[in-house]
Amino acid sequence: MTNSASPLPVTSVDVDAAARVLAPFAVRTPLLSSPALDERVGAKVFLKLEMLQRTGSFKFRGAFNKLSSIPQAARGGGVVAFSSGNHAQGVAAAAQILNMRATIVMPSDAPRSKRERTKGYGAEVVLYDRDREDREAIARDIAGKHGATLVPPYDDPKVIAGQGTVGREIAEDMAALGITPDIVIAPASGGGLVAGVATAVKARYPLARLMSAEPEGFDDHARSLRAGKREPHRAEGRTICDALMASIPGQITFAINQRLLTQGVTASDVEVGIAVAFVFRELKLVVEPGGTVGLAALLAGRFEAHGKTIVIVLSGGNVDADLYAKLIG
Amino acid sequence: MTNSASPLPVTSVDVDAAARVLAPFAVRTPLLSSPALDERVGAKVFLKLEMLQRTGSFKFRGAFNKLSSIPQAARGGGVVAFSSGNHAQGVAAAAQILNMRATIVMPSDAPRSKRERTKGYGAEVVLYDRDREDREAIARDIAGKHGATLVPPYDDPKVIAGQGTVGREIAEDMAALGITPDIVIAPASGGGLVAGVATAVKARYPLARLMSAEPEGFDDHARSLRAGKREPHRAEGRTICDALMASIPGQITFAINQRLLTQGVTASDVEVGIAVAFVFRELKLVVEPGGTVGLAALLAGRFEAHGKTIVIVLSGGNVDADLYAKLIG
Numbered sequence: 001m002t003n004s005a006s007p008l009p010v011t012s013v014d015v016d017a018a019a020r021v022l023a024p025f026a027v028r029t030p031l032l033s034s035p036a037l038d039e040r041v042g043a044k045v046f047l048k049l050e051m052l053q054r055t056g057s058f059k060f061r062g063a064f065n066k067l068s069s070i071p072q073a074a075r076g077g078g079v080v081a082f083s084s085g086n087h088a089q090g091v092a093a094a095a096q097i098l099n100m101r102a103t104i105v106m107p108s109d110a111p112r113s114k115r116e117r118t119k120g121y122g123a124e125v126v127l128y129d130r131d132r133e134d135r136e137a138i139a140r141d142i143a144g145k146h147g148a149t150l151v152p153p154y155d156d157p158k159v160i161a162g163q164g165t166v167g168r169e170i171a172e173d174m175a176a177l178g179i180t181p182d183i184v185i186a187p188a189s190g191g192g193l194v195a196g197v198a199t200a201v202k203a204r205y206p207l208a209r210l211m212s213a214e215p216e217g218f219d220d221h222a223r224s225l226r227a228g229k230r231e232p233h234r235a236e237g238r239t240i241c242d243a244l245m246a247s248i249p250g251q252i253t254f255a256i257n258q259r260l261l262t263q264g265v266t267a268s269d270v271e272v273g274i275a276v277a278f279v280f281r282e283l284k285l286v287v288e289p290g291g292t293v294g295l296a297a298l299l300a301g302r303f304e305a306h307g308k309t310i311v312i313v314l315s316g317g318n319v320d321a322d323l324y325a326k327l328i329g
Numbered sequence: 330m331t332n333s334a335s336p337l338p339v340t341s342v343d344v345d346a347a348a349r350v351l352a353p354f355a356v357r358t359p360l361l362s363s364p365a366l367d368e369r370v371g372a373k374v375f376l377k378l379e380m381l382q383r384t385g386s387f388k389f390r391g392a393f394n395k396l397s398s399i400p401q402a403a404r405g406g407g408v409v410a411f412s413s414g415n416h417a418q419g420v421a422a423a424a425q426i427l428n429m430r431a432t433i434v435m436p437s438d439a440p441r442s443k444r445e446r447t448k449g450y451g452a453e454v455v456l457y458d459r460d461r462e463d464r465e466a467i468a469r470d471i472a473g474k475h476g477a478t479l480v481p482p483y484d485d486p487k488v489i490a491g492q493g494t495v496g497r498e499i500a501e502d503m504a505a506l507g508i509t510p511d512i513v514i515a516p517a518s519g520g521g522l523v524a525g526v527a528t529a530v531k532a533r534y535p536l537a538r539l540m541s542a543e544p545e546g547f548d549d550h551a552r553s554l555r556a557g558k559r560e561p562h563r564a565e566g567r568t569i570c571d572a573l574m575a576s577i578p579g580q581i582t583f584a585i586n587q588r589l590l591t592q593g594v595t596a597s598d599v600e601v602g603i604a605v606a607f608v609f610r611e612l613k614l615v616v617e618p619g620g621t622v623g624l625a626a627l628l629a630g631r632f633e634a635h636g637k638t639i640v641i642v643l644s645g646g647n648v649d650a651d652l653y654a655k656l657i658g
Contacts, residue, residue, distance in 0.1 A: 030359035035383050051613035054364050113610070280653075281442070284380035284615040284646030317613030324609075325654035 051317025059090030065162030077147030085114030092121035154192030164196030191253030222264025243290030341532035380646025388419030394491030406476030414443030421450035483521030493525030520582030551593025572619030
């Protein structure tokens with residue numbers, strides 16, 4: 001909680017500007033309540049349905065806001081990004097709309113659906129070995145050769161402001177309902193989504209408690225928030241939450257999250273699988289494992305929820321059919 | 330088109346009254362647009378997401394409106410209904426809220442998820458053989474013994490008015506967007522949903538073309554609309570659209586549909602399967618086969634859609650996980 005008086009790198013004014021940029025292109029996703037869910041957890045829950053966003057995740061918002069900020073003179077070189085999947089699609093779709101060339105550096109074990117969908121938006125996909133190659137170095141090399149602009153997945157004020165429009169819509173919809181949220185939760189990998197959401201929600205609801213949600217073990221935000229400084233997670237291997245495997249919070253995102261977040265919550269892969277099946281069976285929505293980790297923590301009783309008003313961002317729905325079939329079976 | 334000057338059995342005033350009854354209990358489901366879908370079909374499409382309704386289908390609306398109209402003195406006898414699944418859940422959930430006893434007569438081959446969910450709402454489930462027993466006779470027998478009120482699945486003004494709130498919300502949301510629908514499509518089994526939707530939509534948009542959607546072969550509405558009188562379909566056997574197997578339009582529903590509908594469209598089981606997978610992959614929503622037949626007809630090019638503004642009701646999402654896994658695989 002150092003530097004509490006210094007200005008934050010992204011403010012709600014930046015989010016408002018991003019909302020104007022995005023309005024003609026992004027889907028204004030619904031905020032859903034479910035009697036079945038409320039009864040199950042004994043709380044009033046609202047779900048922000050970002051799997052219904054263009055490209056199937058919130059990532060389109062930050063990518064489009066970032067690409068729109070590139071000066072015309074620099075657009076000819078195109079853009080390059082590294083991503084396990086959702087940022088890839090967001091950048092590719094934004095580039096397609098803005099008529100820019102996009103190259104995406106993806107791990108070779110990214111879900112097939114995410115690779116194919118990225119190509120479907122007209123991007124060139126370059127695969128790398130997650131365990132042996134440095135994706136940032138590969139992306140920078142491509143950026144150098146083509147004069148392309150690197151689009152960071154989270155540690156960028158324009159990207160964070162774009163993701164913040166998720167929180168701005170939540171705040172607008174809650175205000176329209178006349179209901180004040182007690183807790184707002186969003187998944188965290190590098191922390192861009194939850195930083196943007198916190199920025200926008202706190203501007204209207206300063207007493208709301210903002211929380212990051214991560215897969216058990218991949219809990220670098222939870223650790224860092226407790227420690228008061230950026231700390232890597234200790235996990236080795238994989239989680240089914242393929243979208244949430246960043247090793248340490250971003251610098252810019254953590255400068256925001258350290259000030260605006262109350263705590264980090266986690267859920268195990270088993271709890272995430274149960275949540276994916278619950279969402280299929282009871283809510284009739286397709287959510288990818290990483291997109292449901294906040295709800296998984298709620299369903300697993302990982303934090304005190306009884307009687308509270310809770311908003312949870314379901315951040316994406318890009319999941320391979322074979323994994324999905326296993327999780328709901 | 331006989332009796333065109335006679336009053337219809339349900340009007341938009343009845344739908345307005347149903348909307349007031351339902352407001353505290355039903356989910357006001359979103360109307361979603363999808364850039365991916367619009368690009369695919371070359372039209373502006375809005376999807377009414379009734380799989381997000383309480384019980385996973387629109388059926389809760391009609392059931393709750395009907396049960397709420399039963400006088401207090403008659404409520405002690407409870408209610409009885411026959412249904413292949415979605416009406417069963419709607420009646421069971423409505424009875425649970427209103428603290429009434431519910432008995433549901435279901436075919437023994439109804440999807441397991443629908444049977445279990447019906448029991449989950451506290452109803453007693455009585456199974457019958459679809460090919461050898463008369464479900465209406467069984468239900469009437471139970472009604473006679475217990476003094477229970479029979480809740481018809483579609484051929485009842487209160488049920489139709491309840492389903493009409495789907496159309497009322499569509500009309501409200503389109504008006505808020507300032508967009509006039511050219512075509513509005515809803516699935517038809519007995520025709521209660523499409524009759525209610527047509528009643529409400531036509532009240533605000535008299536020039537909109539209303540269409541029923543049915544599985545190929547189970548096209549009793551398409552046939553009846555062409556013939557100008559109620560005609561049964563000629564199908565034998567089954568369709569994957571388990572919710573849409575009524576053999577002939579209802580009397581009351583057809584009195585409305587004959588006046589307000591332009592035509593009936595159909596889609597084959599293969600086309601429905603493709604649509605279910607499309608909705609999973611591109612829209613991230615879980616829709617049951619019968620719930621997607623209107624969208625299936627659009628995706629299959631079964632009617633002229635190019636350049637039009639089209640609203641399609643996705644009517645439910647109660648599908649067994651094993652069938653769903655096959656359809657999306």
